Every structure is written in C-alpha cells, then in structure tokens.
Amino acid sequence: xxRKLSYVQAFNEAVRQEMAANDDVFCAGEDIGAxxxxxxxxxxxxxxxxxxxxxxxxxxxxxIIGLGVGAAVTGLRPIVDIMxxxxxxxxxxxxxxQAAKLKYMFGGAATIPxxxxxxxxxxxxxxxxxxxxxxxxxxxxxGLKVVHPSNPYDMxxxxxxxxxxxxxxxxxxxxxxxxxxxxxxxxxYEIPLGTANVLREGNDVTVIGWGRMVNEALDAAERxxxxxxxVEVIDPRTLQPLDSATIxxxxxxxxxxxxxxxxxxxGGLGAEVAAQIQEEAFDYLDAPxxxxxxxxxxxxxxxxxxxxxxxxxxxxxxxxxxxxxxxxV
Amino acid sequence: MELSTEVQxxxxxxxxxxxxxxEAAGRLAEAAKLPGFLHxxxxxxxxxxxxxxxxxxxxxxxxxxRGHGHLVAKGGQFNEMMAxxxxxxxxxxxxxxxxxxxxxxxxGMLGANGIVGAGAPIAVGAGFANKYxxxxxxxxxxxxxxxxxxxxxxxxxxxxxxxxxxVLFICENNEYGEFTAREKTMAxxxxxxxxxxxxxxxxxxxxxxxxxxxxxxxEAAARARRGExxxxxxxxxxxxxxxxxxxxxxxxxxxxxxxxxxxxxxPIFTFEDRLIDAGTATRADFDQVWAELRADIDTAIQFAExxxxxxxxxxxxxVYTEMAPMEGAPx
Numbered sequence: 306x307x308r309k310l311s312y313v314q315a316f317n318e319a320v321r322q323e324m325a326a327n328d329d330v331f332c333a334g335e336d337i338g339a340x341x342x343x344x345x346x347x348x349x350x351x352x353x354x355x356x357x358x359x360x361x362x363x364x365x366x367x368x369i370i371g372l373g374v375g376a377a378v379t380g381l382r383p384i385v386d387i388m389x390x391x392x393x394x395x396x397x398x399x400x401x402x403q404a405a406k407l408k409y410m411f412g413g414a415a416t417i418p419x420x421x422x423x424x425x426x427x428x429x430x431x432x433x434x435x436x437x438x439x440x441x442x443x444x445x446x447x448g449l450k451v452v453h454p455s456n457p458y459d460m461x462x463x464x465x466x467x468x469x470x471x472x473x474x475x476x477x478x479x480x481x482x483x484x485x486x487x488x489x490x491x492x493x494y495e496i497p498l499g500t501a502n503v504l505r506e507g508n509d510v511t512v513i514g515w516g517r518m519v520n521e522a523l524d525a526a527e528r529x530x531x532x533x534x535x536v537e538v539i540d541p542r543t544l545q546p547l548d549s550a551t552i553x554x555x556x557x558x559x560x561x562x563x564x565x566x567x568x569x570x571x572g573g574l575g576a577e578v579a580a581q582i583q584e585e586a587f588d589y590l591d592a593p594x595x596x597x598x599x600x601x602x603x604x605x606x607x608x609x610x611x612x613x614x615x616x617x618x619x620x621x622x623x624x625x626x627x628x629x630x631x632x633x634v
Numbered sequence: 635m636e637l638s639t640e641v642q643x644x645x646x647x648x649x650x651x652x653x654x655x656x657e658a659a660g661r662l663a664e665a666a667k668l669p670g671f672l673h674x675x676x677x678x679x680x681x682x683x684x685x686x687x688x689x690x691x692x693x694x695x696x697x698x699x700r701g702h703g704h705l706v707a708k709g710g711q712f713n714e715m716m717a718x719x720x721x722x723x724x725x726x727x728x729x730x731x732x733x734x735x736x737x738x739x740x741x742g743m744l745g746a747n748g749i750v751g752a753g754a755p756i757a758v759g760a761g762f763a764n765k766y767x768x769x770x771x772x773x774x775x776x777x778x779x780x781x782x783x784x785x786x787x788x789x790x791x792x793x794x795x796x797x798x799x800x801v802l803f804i805c806e807n808n809e810y811g812e813f814t815a816r817e818k819t820m821a822x823x824x825x826x827x828x829x830x831x832x833x834x835x836x837x838x839x840x841x842x843x844x845x846x847x848x849x850x851x852x853e854a855a856a857r858a859r860r861g862e863x864x865x866x867x868x869x870x871x872x873x874x875x876x877x878x879x880x881x882x883x884x885x886x887x888x889x890x891x892x893x894x895x896x897x898x899x900x901p902i903f904t905f906e907d908r909l910i911d912a913g914t915a916t917r918a919d920f921d922q923v924w925a926e927l928r929a930d931i932d933t934a935i936q937f938a939e940x941x942x943x944x945x946x947x948x949x950x951x952x953v954y955t956e957m958a959p960m961e962g963a964p965x
Contacts, residue, residue, distance in 0.1 A: 331766065357766065363796055368755045368789035375759015375773070378744060379694060381766060383759075398786065402749050403756060410735035411745060412728035413952030447953050471955040 310489040312482045315457040316346050316422075319464035320384060322493045324354055327382060330468060333360040333372055334386025334422075343388055344424055344483055366392050370399035370421065377419040377473075378407060384468060389435045390425035390477060393443070404473040405448030420467045421475045425453070426517055426567055427615055428481040433603035436611075438516070438568035443475055444545040444577075450498055451545040453477040455519045457487035459542055462496030470498060479516045501548035503555070507537035510629050511555040513578055514565035515541055518616060522565050525621040534629055544574060552578065553585045561628045563595035565621055570598035592631035597624040637845060639914050641687065643923075645844045646909070648683035649902045650923055652676075652703040654931045655712060659702065659719055659733075660880040662935070668719050670732050675703030677874035680901035681806050682707035684847025685774055685867075688855050694742040694760040694773040696753030698806075699734050700873070701746025704776050709741040712934035722941035729944040730952070751784030753777060754803070758790045761799035761864075772858040774802035774851075780811025782825050791864070795832045800858035802851065803834075803866040806841065812877045813887045829866040841871030842899040872896035 310318065324330045332347055338361035341348035351359035362369050366387055373385035387393050393400060400421065407415045427436035444451050450472055454460040460478075467474040504519065505526055514522040519540040526536035537555050541548055556562045562582050564575035579594035597616045605611050637645075656676045663672045675682070678700075686707035689695065697704040705715060710726070718725025718736050725731075726738050737745035744760060747753045757775035764771040781787050782805060794801040805825045809816050822828070829836025835857075839846040847869055854865035874897060909915045 333762075360797070363789070363793055365789035365793055367786045368758060368793040371752075371755020371786070371790060372759040372762055372793065375694075375696075375744070375756040375761070376763040376766070377759070378739070378756070379760045379763040381763045398749055398752055399755060403747075403752055407745065408955060409952050410727060410731040411737045411739065412726065412730050414727075414737070414739050416955050450954075471957060 307488060308491060309486050310457050312454070312457045312460050312485045313344055313346055313478070315461040315489045316464050316478060317348060317350070318489070319461045319468065319493070320347065321350060321353065323465060323468040324350065324358060326493070329380065329382040330384065331358040331360065331381060332384045332386065333362050334369060335362055335364055335388050337361065337386055342386065344478065344480065346422065346478065347386070366396035367399050370396040370404060373419045373421065374399060374404045374407065374417060377417045378415050382418045382468065384420045384422060387421060387423040390423045390439055391434045391437050393423060393439065400443070400449070401446050405446045409448060416471050417473045418471045419473045420470070421473065423475065423477060424480045425477040426479040426481055427604045427611060428517070430606055430608050430611060432606035436604035438566065440477060440544050441568055441572060441574045444574055448473065449545060450474040450543065451477065452498060452543045453479070453516045454542060455479075455482070455516055455540050457485060457489050459496060459502070461489050462494050463498070463542060465493055466495040466498050469495065474498070477516065481517050496542065498543045499546040499548055500543065501539050501541045501551040503537065503551065504540050505536065505538040507535040508559055509535040510561040510563060510625055511537045511539060511552070511559045512563045512565060512621070512625060513539045513541065513552055515544060516567060518565045518567050521616070521618050522621050524618045525625060528618070528622060529625060534625065536625060547578070549581050549585070553582065556582050556586045557589045560589050560591040560633065562590075563597060563624050563628050565597040565616060565624070567599060567615060569601050570596055571601050573598050591633040592628045595624045595628045597621050637848070642845070642909060642914060645683050645687055645848060646902070646905060646920070647923055647927075648687060648707045649679040649844060649905070650927055652679045652682065652706045653902055654927050655702060655706050655715065658716070658931050658935060660875065662719070663879055664881075668733070669721055670734070672733050672879050673700040673877065674873070674875045674880065675700050677896065677901070678806055678808060678841065678871045679703060680844035680847050681804065681841050681869045681871055682776065684844045685776075685802070685804055685851040687848055688852045689742070689772070689774065691741045692769070692771045694744050694757065694771070696744045696757040696760070696773070696775045697746045698753060698776055698778060698781070699746060699748055699750070700778070701736055702733065705736055705738060705743045705746070708743045710738050710743060712930050713937040714738070716934040716938040717941045720938045720941070721943065722938055723944040724937070724941040728948070751777060751781035751786040754781070754787050754790035757801055758794045758799060761794060761801035762797065764800055770859055772800040772802060772855050774804055776804045776806060778811065779805060779807040779809065779816050779825055780819065782828060783811075783819060791828070791832045791834070791866070794864040795834050798861070798863040800861070801864040802854045802858060803864060804851075805866065805868045806871050807868055808871050808873045810873070810877070810888070824868060826866060826868040834864045834866055836866035836868065838868045838870065841869030842901045842904065844901055844905055
C-alpha cells in the first residue's frame with residue numbers, strides 16, 4: 306500500500322487502466338504516440354494499445370478538439386491533449402462554442418464524454434506563452450468541468466473520474482508538479498468531481514488554493530504554526546463545479562479567508578471564491594477575504610523575474626498574517 | 635451512371651421539401667413570427683439533396699449557419715423543425731437552439747452551426763469514430779466557400795487526410811461570404827484547387843444539377859467506405875435570397891441581372907423539365923409531389939403554432955449530462 310508514483314505517472318496509470326477497461330477510450334494529441342508526449346504523460350501507451358487508440362495528430366489544436374467533440378458526440382470517449390494550456394486559445398471556438406454548448410443547443414440530445422488534458426502553470430522559465438494559468442477563462446463557460454490536481458493521489462482519482470464523466474472536462478496538469486511523488490493505490494479509483502479536500506485542519510484562518518499553490522500554502526501553514534497561527538488549507542481540486550459548501554463551512558468556523566492562485570489577481574477565480582464567501586458567510590467574517598495571486602502582467606521569462614512574479618511561500622505567509630492581524634468583531 | 639426513376643424522384647422530393655420549408659420560413663420571418671436570425675437555403679437545394687441521398691441515418695453530417703436544407707435533406711421532419719424555428723418546446727432542440735443550431739442526432743445531423751468553419755473539425759471527429767469502430771459509416775461536412783478561408787477548415791481537411799478518415803468535404807460555393815464577393819477574399823477561382831494541398835481528390839460539379847452532385851457524392855462516399863480517405867466536392871451554386879432573411883433590408887450587394895441569371899438555372903424546375911423531356915415523369919406527377927408536401931408544411935406550421943412555449947424554469951436543464959450517483963462515493 307505504500308507504492309509511490311509521480312504526478313505524471315499517476316496520470317498515465319489512470320489513462321492506461323481506463324483504456325484497458327473500455328475500448329471506447331482513445332487518446333489523440335501532438336507527440337503523444339511513439340514519443341509519449343512532451344511531459345511523458347502518455348509514455349508507453351501507444352506501445353501497449355497501438356496506433357489505433359493512441360493517435361499522433363498534426364499540430365492543429367482546433368482540429369484536435371474537434372476530433373474529440375465529433376468522436377464524443379458519436380459515441381466514443383476521447384482523451385485529447387493540448388500540450389500547453391496556453392494553446393487552448395488556439396482552439397477556443399471548439400472548446401467554448403462547440404464542446405461546451407452542443408448538448409444545450411441540441412436540447413439535451415447530445416452527450417459529450419470528452420476529456421481535454423493540458424499542462425498549465427509557470428515556474429519553468431517557459432515565458433509568457435507556455436506558463437499561463439487560464440482556469441478562470443474556462444471555469445466561466447457553462448457546460449465545461451475543470452479539474453486541477455495538486456498531488457499524485459488526486460491526479461489519478463480525478464483523471465479516472467474525468468474519463469468516466471459524461472461531460473466535457475478539462476484536466477489541468479501543473480508542469481512543476483509532474484515529478485512530485487506520493488502514495489497512489491494500484492487499483493482504479495475515482496475522486497468525484499466537485500469535492501474539495503481539507504488538506505489541513507485549523508481554526509484561525511481558511512486558505513483556499515489549488516494546483517502548485519496549495520502545496521505552497523501548506524508550507525506557509527507549517528511555518529505559521531510555529532507562531533501559533535492555526536491555518537486550515539482547502540484544495541477544491543475541481544474548479545468547476547466548485548465545492549463552495551466545504552469552503553463556506555470552513556470560513557464560518559475560522560472567520561477569516563485567503564485565496565491563493567498562480568493566475569493574475571484581476572478577474573481570477575479567487576475573485577469568485579471571495580464573492581461567494583461574502584455572500585454566504587458575511588456575518589462570520591472578521592477580515593476582508595485576502596487574495597494572493599500574480600500581478601497583472603504576462604508571465605516573464607528570466608528566472609529572477611518569474612520568481613518575483615509567482616506567489617511564493619513568503620507571499621502567502623504575509624497574506625495570511627495580514628488576514629489574522631485584523632482584530633475580530 | 636444511370637439513375638433509377640425511384641432515385642431521381644427521391645432527389646426531386648428532397649429538393650421540393652427544402653424549397654417549401656424555406657419559403658414558408660421566409661414568409662413567417664417576414665410576418666415577424668420567427669425570432670432571431672434566418673439564413674435560407676433556397677437555390678442550393680441540389681447540393682444537400684444530392685449528397686444526403688447517398689447517406690443513411692447512421693452516416694453523419696455537419697452543417698453551417700444555413701442549415702435547414704441539410705437537415706431536411708437528411709430526413710428531418712417539418713413539425714419539429716418548424717417548432718424549433720418558432721422557439722417552441724416541441725422543437726428538435728426544445729427551443730434552445732433555433733435556426734442556427736437546429737439538429738437531430740437520430741438522423742445523423744450533428745447541428746447547424748453559428749460559427750463559420752466550425753463544423754468541419756466535428757465531422758472529422760465523427761469520421762474518426764466511424765473508422766475506429768469499423769462501422770462502415772461516413773461523415774460529410776457541408777461548408778461554404780467563405781469558410782475555406784478559416785483555419786478550422788484547413789486543420790480539419792489536413793487531419794482527415796493525414797489520418798485517412800472516411801469524410802466527405804462538401805463545399806457549397808455560392809460566390810458570396812455573407813455580403814462580400816468571393817473574388818475579393820481569395821486569389822483562386824475554384825475552391826477545389828485547395829484539395830491538392832491536402833492530398834485528396836477534388837471535383838467541381840454543377841451545384842444546380844442534383845444528378846451531378848449526387849453522382850460525385852456517390853463516388854466520394856464509396857471511396858471513403860472503401861477506406862481510401864476523404865474527398866472534396868465543390869458544388870457551384872447560388873443562394874436566391876439574401877445572406878440573412880429574405881429581403882435583407884433592401885441592401886444590394888449583387889446585381890439583379892446576376893440573381894436573375896442564376897434563377898433561370900433553378901435546380902428544381904430545370905430538373906423537372908429534364909425528367910419530363912426524358913419521359914421519366916409527368917407534370918402531373920410533380921404537381922402531386924408539391925401538393926402533398928405543401929399540405930405537410932401547412933400541418934407543420936399549425937403544429938408549431940399550437941405547440942407550447944418552453945417552460946422558463948427549464949433554462950438550466952441540459953447544461954450538463956447528469957451523472958448517476960457513484961457507489962461508495964464519499965458524501
């Protein structure tokens with residue numbers, strides 16, 4: 306039971322097990338076949354399942370998503386890969402106007418069991434077109450579901466759930482977490498979409514974060530514990546639909562909240578979380594809901610610039626301190 | 635290819651069904667009885683009819699903003715179509731799609747589409763599923779000349795050829811992208827020139843001649859079913875009404891002479907004359923077809939007008955497919 310896998314191996318195992326269980330599941334994307342994908346997410350799958358089920362495509366993001374939409378609406382269960390999250394912009398019509406809307410526009414007649422996988426997040430000096438966290442854009446679109454795991458265990462369970470899901474889902478892999486190691490059960494399992502995880506219990510303040518940032522928030526919480534600040538850390542895991550109930554329940558207990566994300570602050574998903582907290586827990590709040598996020602600029606290239614740009618453990622720690630420093634009502 | 639009388643009368647009937655549906659929709663729009671946009675297919679009937687006559691319900695098509703004709707030709711029923719145009723609960727899309735998103739998966743019609751060029755990648759996906767499942771079905775993407783200038787078309791055509799998928803690319807070249815003449819938006823005259831760039835065969839057919847369209851489609855579908863990959867058919871055709879609606883606010887972007895010349899080549903009337911000359915059918919035969927289908931249209935309009943409007947509380951239904959609760963899932 307103590308078997309460990311990396312984040313990317315956990316992804317790979319989920320895909321492999323679902324492909325073995327269901328012939329309707331296939332994968333398509335750039336470089337995913339013989340090469341296994343630029344992040345090796347699909348390593349070994351073409352060797353195991355053949356070219357019929359693991360398909361190397363042209364560099365054609367619109368057609369890759371269209372391939373998935375058309376195959377899903379006619380009965381298959383596609384996994385299509387968009388190498389970097391930034392490239393979803395190339396395919397935005399197929400994602401936003403087609404995948405997300407066909408079911409509704411067709412009066413419910415269509416079912417789109419499509420999983421779109423992509424690599425998001427910064428921290429690799431990959432600069433402005435290969436580093437973005439664009440979750441707010443896609444969470445804004447009715448018809449889509451969005452997941453962003455923060456560890457290997459969640460990765461396998463969420464990816465399995467995505468593949469079995471009967472709606473279009475977008476699985477965001479964080480590029481800086483690919484090598485993260487953790488215990489992962491061998492048997493297939495699902496983490497139901499829309500269920501948050503309380504990673505750390507605490508009474509003084511609730512920190513909500515996802516992807517790599519929730520791990521940074523856990524580090525900040527450990528450090529603050531030494532100063533007697535008791536931090537609760539929540540990872541929504543699924544960003545659409547958002548498990549608002551778990552977040553609200555926590556804030557009603559701690560009376561303070563800070564949201565952390567890697568995307569820019571303006572119009573980020575943190576704004577939605579903060580708005581929901583003030584709507585549902587206004588009378589419980591002892592401080593404004595804090596937001597720790599990237600400043601309003603493209604992701605810079607130079608390591609020193611990027612390090613300054615991305616929220617750090619120090620930034621999160623400072624944000625939490627500011628929230629708890631306000632005198633209670 | 636010698637077509638049987640039965641096939642020729644089927645082609646004729648499909649065209650008349652489209653013509654009557656579209657004329658009725660146009661009249662209803664002018665009477666302000668249809669909400670939203672309306673893009674009429676009148677003039678182009680030979681294309682949808684010629685292609686869909688070689689497809690079964692299990693073959694799929696994707697369509698365009700000008701999509702009623704494709705659904706009619708694929709076997710869509712007047713009642714549910716007219717109700718959808720009126721935004722009624724009994725429409726094919728329960729009033730959630732309307733003219734621009736009309737669809738019926740039961741007959742393999744994967745939707746009209748409000749985004750120019752967006753149907754082609756979806757047709758490629760359907761073609762992929764057909765090849766993957768080895769079910770012998772093919773998909774056909776209908777699109778206009780204008781959409782071949784969009785990246786999605788290029789990506790779809792290239793991918794279909796690279797993966798050798800059973801897909802028919804049906805270009806309806808009606809010489810105008812919305813209100814702008816084709817020659818102002820591309821340096822080539824024939825869309826079919828683009829086929830070679832993807833490595834697929836391409837043919838030009840007279841899009842006002844339903845037999846010519848049908849013969850080309852039969853060949854392309856057979857080739858696709860044999861596993862030999864996609865084909866492009868460019869049908870030279872013309873829309874008799876405007877890009878949007880019937881009168882288009884009286885704005886002119888085509889000369890009256892040009893419209894009149896194309897109307898002389900009406901795909902239905904010229905076909906009727908040919909069949910009568912050949913002794914295949916009589917005027918009386920055709921009169922009977924028109925009368926019968928006119929009655930169907932009247933019934934459909936009545937059905938749509940009598941149908942209930944959607945319940946506003948249903949606005950949130952069908953955004954997502956509901957999943958059955960999973961056993962053993964944590965609360």
